[in-house]
Amino acid sequence: xxxxxxxxIALRALVNNKLRAxxxxxxxIIGVASVITMLxxxxxxxxxxxxxxxxxxxxxxxxxxxxxxxxxxxxxxSEMQTLKLENYETLRDECSFVSAISPEVSSSGQLVRGxxxxxxxxxxxxxDYLEIRQLKVDRGEMFTEADVQSAAKVCVIGQTIVxxxxxxxxxxxxxxxxxxxxxxxxIGVLKAKGYNSxxxxxxxxxxxxxxxxxxxxxAVTYLQGIFASALxxxxxxxxxxxxxxxxxxxxxxxxxxxxxxxxRSQQELSSMLSxxxxxxxxxxxxxxxxxxxxxxxxxxxxxYVSVTERTRxxxxxxxxxARGIDILSQFLIEAVLISITGGLIGVLLGCGACWVVxxxxxWPVYIQLWSILLxxxxxxxTGIFFGWYPAKKAASLDPxxxxxxx
Amino acid sequence: MGKTVxxxxxxxxxxxxxxxxxxxxxxxxxxxxEGEFVTIMGTSGSGKSTLLNTLGCLDTPTEGEYLLDGxxxxxxxxxxxxxxxxxxxxxxFQNYNLLAxxxxxxxxxxxxxxxxxxxxxxxxxxxxxxxxxxxxxxxLEHKSNQMSGGQMxxxAIARALVNNPAVIxxxxxxxxxDTRTSFEILVLFQKLHQEGRxxxxxxxxxxxxxxxxxxIRLSDGQVVEDSRNDNILSAADALAQLPRNxxx
Numbered sequence: 001x002x003x004x005x006x007x008x009i010a011l012r013a014l015v016n017n018k019l020r021a022x023x024x025x026x027x028x029i030i031g032v033a034s035v036i037t038m039l040x041x042x043x044x045x046x047x048x049x050x051x052x053x054x055x056x057x058x059x060x061x062x063x064x065x066x067x068x069x070x071x072x073x074x075x076x077x078s079e080m081q082t083l084k085l086e087n088y089e090t091l092r093d094e095c096s097f098v099s100a101i102s103p104e105v106s107s108s109g110q111l112v113r114g115x116x117x118x119x120x121x122x123x124x125x126x127x128d129y130l131e132i133r134q135l136k137v138d139r140g141e142m143f144t145e146a147d148v149q150s151a152a153k154v155c156v157i158g159q160t161i162v163x164x165x166x167x168x169x170x171x172x173x174x175x176x177x178x179x180x181x182x183x184x185x186x187i188g189v190l191k192a193k194g195y196n197s198x199x200x201x202x203x204x205x206x207x208x209x210x211x212x213x214x215x216x217x218x219a220v221t222y223l224q225g226i227f228a229s230a231l232x233x234x235x236x237x238x239x240x241x242x243x244x245x246x247x248x249x250x251x252x253x254x255x256x257x258x259x260x261x262x263x264r265s266q267q268e269l270s271s272m273l274s275x276x277x278x279x280x281x282x283x284x285x286x287x288x289x290x291x292x293x294x295x296x297x298x299x300x301x302x303x304y305v306s307v308t309e310r311t312r313x314x315x316x317x318x319x320x321x322a323r324g325i326d327i328l329s330q331f332l333i334e335a336v337l338i339s340i341t342g343g344l345i346g347v348l349l350g351c352g353a354c355w356v357v358x359x360x361x362x363w364p365v366y367i368q369l370w371s372i373l374l375x376x377x378x379x380x381x382t383g384i385f386f387g388w389y390p391a392k393k394a395a396s397l398d399p400x401x402x403x404x405x406x
Numbered sequence: 407m408g409k410t411v412x413x414x415x416x417x418x419x420x421x422x423x424x425x426x427x428x429x430x431x432x433x434x435x436x437x438x439x440e441g442e443f444v445t446i447m448g449t450s451g452s453g454k455s456t457l458l459n460t461l462g463c464l465d466t467p468t469e470g471e472y473l474l475d476g477x478x479x480x481x482x483x484x485x486x487x488x489x490x491x492x493x494x495x496x497x498x499f500q501n502y503n504l505l506a507x508x509x510x511x512x513x514x515x516x517x518x519x520x521x522x523x524x525x526x527x528x529x530x531x532x533x534x535x536x537x538x539x540x541x542x543x544x545x546l547e548h549k550s551n552q553m554s555g556g557q558m559x560x561x562a563i564a565r566a567l568v569n570n571p572a573v574i575x576x577x578x579x580x581x582x583x584d585t586r587t588s589f590e591i592l593v594l595f596q597k598l599h600q601e602g603r604x605x606x607x608x609x610x611x612x613x614x615x616x617x618x619x620x621x622i623r624l625s626d627g628q629v630v631e632d633s634r635n636d637n638i639l640s641a642a643d644a645l646a647q648l649p650r651n652x653x654x
Contacts, residue, residue, distance in 0.1 A: 002522040005519045005520070005522070008519070009519060012508070012512075016506065016507045016508070312503060313505060313506075315503075316499075316503045316505070316516075317516070317520075318464075318488065319462065319464060319491060319497050320491065320492060320497065320516055320517040320520065320565070320569075321488050321489060321491045321492020321493070321517055321520040321521070321569075322488060322492075322520050323484070323485040323488040323489065323520075324484060324485065324488075325485070326488075326520060399464050400459050400464050400465060403499065403503065
């Protein structure tokens, strides 16, 4: 008996019972479709959260002066003067895992332009800051290294500042705004970013060269923080180690002394969120997997009924020369054909459902190839597993009794 | 006569039912030569079904040896017997046992499906030949539920012929048919007999014995009569003398 003939026999048996075969498939179809849809929704939300995080700058590393504990009392990092401009310059020159680095000093105050005013703060940064914070200049341009060298009185402002100071609709480019009596010429407007997931207005910013803020506004020599960007998200840990080593050396800390600075990254947030979404995906997949098992039980059920109903047919096949293994194979192939066909339809239906979710509900979905392959493999295994017992039962029938079965 | 197709050597078959042992066959011995048309008769409980199962390699005797076409069957495994049935035996059943919703050709092809030596093309050719031999050359693609009882039994006979078996085993093959159709089927069996086929026809109907070449009577698990029929009646003549059905 060759496998080709067995396939023909099994296929013919299914075609002869189209409706029943389809109803049996239904369990598998729904199971596979839900596995694929659930995994796609889970993966979609994971990706969208990751995208949001990376919009905030997922590679971002923040360095602030002051350790976690200092004599039992924590101090406001901005008051501490341990982070110097030279530290920034050393890091800029020596770090190899960092693609961009910028000092940060900020001075808060009332921004004034003509009759309009708005309370905000000016951040003194380097041109790298745009890359670190994933900011883009919408109109005009960013200040340059030359502006930093000359402590130029220029600034780049966010959309919120534009809305408040230039409510008359004037083009802000080239205009002068004042903060604490210091005039700054607006040379660029940042592209609006809206609120971040913490509810902070990301457009409420005024960026100036750090030298300008340090010398002209604050008259200080220390930094309130340093922002850096790791080469890639994965290299964040290396970058943190590197920065820490350099800063400890620069600050001449002994091995037993604690850091007098704090380094934070977005990774903690990112890993927390992705573990949450990972858990959610697993839960969804479990629920969907259960429906696949239920579908498999449906197959087993129908195959059992089918074996009983076709007892005479089995008896006849045996009497004309089918061996037990032939009957076993026939029923197994039937079960697997049902589950694979159901799986195929389920994949199509799942993709369709994903499309509906995407276009109608606007949820982010992302179908992964492995989820399709996985549910397909599970399907086939389901067919074999749940088809085995009925097939075994069919194969072990006594042809004498089977042929006379009423 | 030619070679011996079937040889039973003191066949015994016991069944254990609960505490008791039922002796279905109590030592049956006979030989069937190639080209014989044997009827095996007996009342119900005489052991003829058990004998048929034994002859058909569906069952193995408790004692005694059975040689089918020179092959000893008793020590064979289930799978080996299945292959033997596939090559050496053609079954015709009382209730036809055709596959539902399946065409005549596909039904006849069935035994060859389990013989990997036969290609799909050859299978079809042989099935069509067998159907032509039973007079159904015009109904190759008719499905089993579109045929009359007589036609279905013809398909079943074609299915029994298609593997060119050493022996055709018919189990009450006319039992479900009306008189006229029964004779039509008998005509067909006599035609096959004349072509040299070996036929064993199990029945409880004594009339059929008159159309076969040899008659074995079974009672209580033993052969009580084994007689040659020298005056074989023609089923075709009997059919001609039957009153015609009004719808024919």
